[in-house]
Structures are given as C-alpha cells and as structure tokens.
Amino acid sequence: MQRWFVVSTVALVLAGCGGGDDGEAGGAAPTVYAAASLTEIFPAVDPAPTYSFAGSDELATQIREGAPADVYAAASSTYPQELYDEGLVEEPVTFASNRLVLIVPEDNPAGIEELADVAEPGVKLVIAAEGVPVGDYTRAVLEDLDPAAALDNVVSNEDDVKGVVGKIALGEGDAGVVYATDAAVAGDAVAVIELPKGSQPPIDYQIAVVAASENEEAAQAFVDLVLGPDGRAELEAAGFVLPE
Secondary structure, rough: HHHHHHHHHHHHHHHHHOOOOOOOOOOOOOOEEEEHHOOHHHHHOOOOOEEEOHHHHHHHHHHHHOOOOOOOEOOHHHHHHHHHHHOOOOOOOEEEEEEEEEEOOOOOOOOOOOHHHOOOOOOOEEEEOOOOOHHHHHHHOOOOOOOOHHHOOOEEEEHHHHHHHHHHHHHOOOOOEEEHHHHHHHHHHHHEEEEOOOOOOOOOEEEEEEEEOOOOHHHHHHHHHHHEEEEEEEHHHHOOOOOO
C-alpha cells in the first residue's frame, strides 16, 4: 500500500468529512491536500471535500509521486512554487499568513518566560523537523538567539505543527514553537508566550489546483471559495492574517 493512500485515508477518518455526492461544481467533491495547520479551518470553510492533512513538504512529495490530489494548500510558498515550476500545479495564490508563538505546558515546569530561555541548559525544546515549513520558520527565529545552544536542547523534531502542540500539551517538552492559530486550538492545554517584536518571519500560505486533477472544476471552485468572502471570514475568525 502506497504511503499517500494511508495518509489520505487516516486524515479522512480524523477529519470526519469524506467526499460528498455533490461538490461545489455539481460533481464529486475534490480531494484537498493541505498543511496540518489548516486541519480545523478548511472543514469549516467547506465540509464536502476529502481532506488529507500533513506537513506541506510531505504532501508535496506525495503529489510528485502521483497521489490523487485535486488541490494543494501549503503553509509556505516554497513547495507550491517548486511544484508550479515542475508543472505539477497551476499557479499558486497566497490566501493567508500566520505568526509564530512559543508554547509551554500549562504548569510551565521549566519556568520559561521568553524565547531566549529555550537556549538555557537543560530545557527540553520540541520543534518541527527541518523541511517542514514551521520547522524552517522556527530555525530562522532561533538564529536571533544562540542557535547552537537552542538546537542542542531539541529533544524531538516533529512531522508537523500538530506534533509539536501535542508533545507540549502532554508535558513531553518544556517549550515549542508553533503557529498562533494552532496554539489557540490547543486552548488551556498550553500557555502562550509571544515572540520578541521584529522576530516574526514572513509566512505565506499558498493554494493551487493540481495540474493532474481529474476533478478540475470542483477543485477550482474550492480554491475560489477559500479566496472568496466566506473563506476569508472563516480564516480571519480562526486567527489567520489575510492578504490585502
């Protein structure tokens, strides 16, 4: 069994929203491959599609391997632009932005008060793996500290942002860097510490129709919905930053 089928099937069960009989364009609903940080928001925008949520890098690999995606939405411009250059997706469009925050367990056993504290000896830092957009954003932020000391404190490199949130919520790490929207979803399970002013990296979420899609009309309808007033309203309500 190929990996993309397993991921898509599991994500479908977890999201609780299989492809409906009727999509936006009157045919089958599209299959949407989307960044893990969009897990809560995309089904709120449209419950009809079949969703597969994972790290943007992993999903890009699956599309390169021929996975049956109709739409690709990433938490970065890097992978959509690479796929566009390879002729695998239509021209990507930026539909949202986000910001990073530091999270700690509710009881904050390590006494973390600011980002610089994650470089202190003995701190257990959980971050996303290199290549995952939030992992790359995190490493860029840590460059403003003592990056070697901070990275020496990493006890886990997670596959996506949900993995980081989960480890911190369970107390399996002292601190982690995640998107503000995912910290909000975690609620009281974590405490949020804002990053220093001026330390936020540029974060562009991009969406595109997959060039090999056999459901192009429904795929484009979903993209239009995300870019339209209803989609923008849902994104803004969830804490995403909207492009002008």
